Amino acid sequence: MSENEKKVPTVVVKRLPRYYRYLGELLKQDIKRISSNALSVKMNVTASQIRQDFNYFGGFGQQGYGYNVEHLYNEIGDILGLNDGDTTVIVGAGNLGRALASHDTFEKRGFKLVGIFDNDINIIGTKINGIEVMSIDKLEEFLNSHRVDIGILTVPKAAVMETAEKLVNCGVKGLMNFSYTELKFDKDVAVENVHLSDPLMTLSYKIKQNQN
Amino acid sequence: MSENEKKVPTVVVKRLPRYYRYLGELLKQDIKRISSNALSVKMNVTASQIRQDFNYFGGFGQQGYGYNVEHLYNEIGDILGLNDGDTTVIVGAGNLGRALASHDTFEKRGFKLVGIFDNDINIIGTKINGIEVMSIDKLEEFLNSHRVDIGILTVPKAAVMETAEKLVNCGVKGLMNFSYTELKFDKDVAVENVHLSDPLMTLSYKIKQNQN
DNA sequence: TAGATTGTTAATCGATTAACAATC
DNA sequence: TAGATTGTTAATCGATTAACAATC
Numbered sequence: 001m002s003e004n005e006k007k008v009p010t011v012v013v014k015r016l017p018r019y020y021r022y023l024g025e026l027l028k029q030d031i032k033r034i035s036s037n038a039l040s041v042k043m044n045v046t047a048s049q050i051r052q053d054f055n056y057f058g059g060f061g062q063q064g065y066g067y068n069v070e071h072l073y074n075e076i077g078d079i080l081g082l083n084d085g086d087t088t089v090i091v092g093a094g095n096l097g098r099a100l101a102s103h104d105t106f107e108k109r110g111f112k113l114v115g116i117f118d119n120d121i122n123i124i125g126t127k128i129n130g131i132e133v134m135s136i137d138k139l140e141e142f143l144n145s146h147r148v149d150i151g152i153l154t155v156p157k158a159a160v161m162e163t164a165e166k167l168v169n170c171g172v173k174g175l176m177n178f179s180y181t182e183l184k185f186d187k188d189v190a191v192e193n194v195h196l197s198d199p200l201m202t203l204s205y206k207i208k209q210n211q212n
Numbered sequence: 213m214s215e216n217e218k219k220v221p222t223v224v225v226k227r228l229p230r231y232y233r234y235l236g237e238l239l240k241q242d243i244k245r246i247s248s249n250a251l252s253v254k255m256n257v258t259a260s261q262i263r264q265d266f267n268y269f270g271g272f273g274q275q276g277y278g279y280n281v282e283h284l285y286n287e288i289g290d291i292l293g294l295n296d297g298d299t300t301v302i303v304g305a306g307n308l309g310r311a312l313a314s315h316d317t318f319e320k321r322g323f324k325l326v327g328i329f330d331n332d333i334n335i336i337g338t339k340i341n342g343i344e345v346m347s348i349d350k351l352e353e354f355l356n357s358h359r360v361d362i363g364i365l366t367v368p369k370a371a372v373m374e375t376a377e378k379l380v381n382c383g384v385k386g387l388m389n390f391s392y393t394e395l396k397f398d399k400d401v402a403v404e405n406v407h408l409s410d411p412l413m414t415l416s417y418k419i420k421q422n423q424n
Numbered sequence: 425t426a427g428a429t430t431g432t433t434a435a436t437c438g439a440t441t442a443a444c445a446a447t448c
Numbered sequence: 449t450a451g452a453t454t455g456t457t458a459a460t461c462g463a464t465t466a467a468c469a470a471t472c
Contacts, residue, residue: 052456
């Protein structure tokens with residue numbers, strides 16, 4: 001990052017996927033352009049925030065016109081690295097692993113699933129979404145012979161640390177962890193810990209509030 | 213909410229599940245008490261933030277001692293409404309619905325799954341995690357004869373709005389939506405929209421940053 | 425009591441919103 | 449050109465951190 005580029009706040013980065021989704025919808029509806037104001041109404045945020053957010057990455061709009069939907073969509077995709085052809089492996093072919101392997105949004109977003117691994121002899125060899133489940137014993141061999149950018153971890157908690165280290169040691173650059181732990185590596189390894197019950201708990205809180 | 217209670221910022225509420233998880237771990241390790249400072253090191257946040265956060269709900273600690281782990285854990289559980297015995301139904305028994313039905317953390321957090329619904333004749337009647345999948349045609353009948361607090365939506369996007377409205381009309385107070393839309397109701401219906409590919413995109417962004 | 429650590433106020437920092445000149 | 453809407457600076461708001469008196 002060069003001297004004069006200001007670091008983009010995490011809070012802004014976290015909003016990018018949402019912009020991307022909304023713009024994708026507009027694109028589908030064949031809407032060619034949109035103003036920050038019109039978008040703000042749809043997304044329920046302020047127009048000011050939208051313009052500020054986009055300006056972290058340079059202006060994508062045009063005065064008096066607004067934003068070209070397709071252009072903006074592609075730019076945000078680029079910023080998010082969705083056009084980098086990132087490859088993924090899923091480790092852990094249990095219920096959640098299988099669900100994610102079949103989750104076609106990942107593919108739509110430009111991520112290519114190249115391998116699924118498990119240690120259950122009854123699962124190894126079966127196919128999920130056209131991809132054969134391989135033995136976890138073959139993981140390192142596979143990683144050494146294929147470029148894998150992202151590891152999606154759906155293994156039990158007890159196995160997650162060991163698995164994560166294997167992945168990282170073999171050059172995987174990012175981990176999406178669904179196990180019940182919080183992984184953390186040096187800053188050169190990107191990690192996203194996903195806890196599916198967190199939003200459920202937040203929901204429970206909100207329900208309780210509404211009752212009063 | 214009474215006059216003099218200040219509204220808890222969303223950002224604080226969103227942190228509660230994480231505190232809850234960490235305290236649960238401490239509890240398992242038989243750690244009886246912890247100071248905000250020790251917890252801050254573990255959780256990689258500031259001790260100041262921890263004390264501020266807890267103080268929105270009244271003080272749970274004791275000067276010179278710190279916090280009693282079990283007590284704090286239970287208090288946060290109460291605040292989150294985990295002891296309210298909230299019941300859930302899952303609508304959509306595809307891969308993700310099945311994975312969530314088998315996801316035992318939901319149950320550990322005090323949520324009771326009471327029904328699973330689908331429209332696929334091949335799935336109806338099968339059992340997931342001991343619960344029989346019912347026809348979606350029976351949804352309203354079921355909701356009218358059972359108290360259901362939370363609806364977990366794993367139906368295709370095209371069906372989500374209609375399903376959500378059915379649930380809400382039958383008294384469901386909160387929705388956890390995994391479909392590719394953003395649901396929004398009046399503020400008396402709590403909604404959490406979960407987009408599994410969002411963290412994957414954020415991860416992709418981080419990887420791209422690390423490359424530079 | 426002395427030491428530790430909270431609860432809470434005050435200071436700082438960062439993010440959001442408002443405003444408007446620039447310009448398409 | 450006149451109107452619309454951005455890009456961007458300035459003002460405001462809110463969240464985080466620092467500091468410390470209260471107190472266990």
